[in-house]
Amino acid sequence: MLKLLGAVLIVLAGTLAGFKRAAQYADRPRHIRGLIAALQRLETEIQYGYTPLPEALRRIGMQSKEPLRAFFLTAAEEMSPPHNCSAEEAVQRSMEIHWSSASLKGTEKEIFRQLSCTLGTSDRSNQSTHIALALQQLKQEETAAREDQGKYEKVSKSLGLLLGALIVILIF
Secondary structure (H helix, E strand, O other): OHHHHHHHHHHHHHHHHHHHHHHHHHHHHHHHHHHHHHHHHHHHHHHHHOOOHHHHHHHHHOOOOOOOOHHOOOOHHOOOOOOOOOOOHHHHHHHHHHHHHHOOOEEEEEHHHHHHHHHOOOOOHHHHHHHHHHHHHHHHHHEEEEEEEHHHHHHHHHHHHHHHHHHHHHEE
C-alpha cells in the first residue's frame, strides 16, 4: 500500500512539473503581448501626452497586468524622488527584481535593456524611433514564442507524466 502511494506521488510530481513547464510556454507569448502593449502606450505617452517618464511608467504599470505591473511601477518608483535614478538604472533595478517572475527569456530582457539606454536621454522623435524598433523585435519574439508553444507545450505535459512513470518503473 505504501509503495502504491509513493508511486502515485512520483507520477503526480512528474505530471505537475510537466504542466508547470507547459504553462511557461503558454505564458511567454501572453507576457510578450503585454510588453508590446505597454511599449505602445509608452510611445503614446511620450509622443502625444508629453508625460514625464516616471509618470508615464507609473500609468503604464497601473494599466498592466502582473508581472509587468510590478516591473513598471518599480521602475517609476526608482526614477522618482528620493531615488532619482536614470531610466537605464531604474529599468535595470526593476529587471533584477521582477524579471524572473515573468515567463520571458533573455532576448526580451536584452531588447528592453537596450531600449532603457535611450529612454529619457534624447528627444521625443528619437525615443519614438527606438520604441518602434523594440516593438518590431518583440513582435518577432512573440511569433517565435507562439511557435515554441505549439511545438513544446503538449510535449512538456506528456514528458512530465512519462518521466514520472519511468522513475516509478526504475524504482520498483
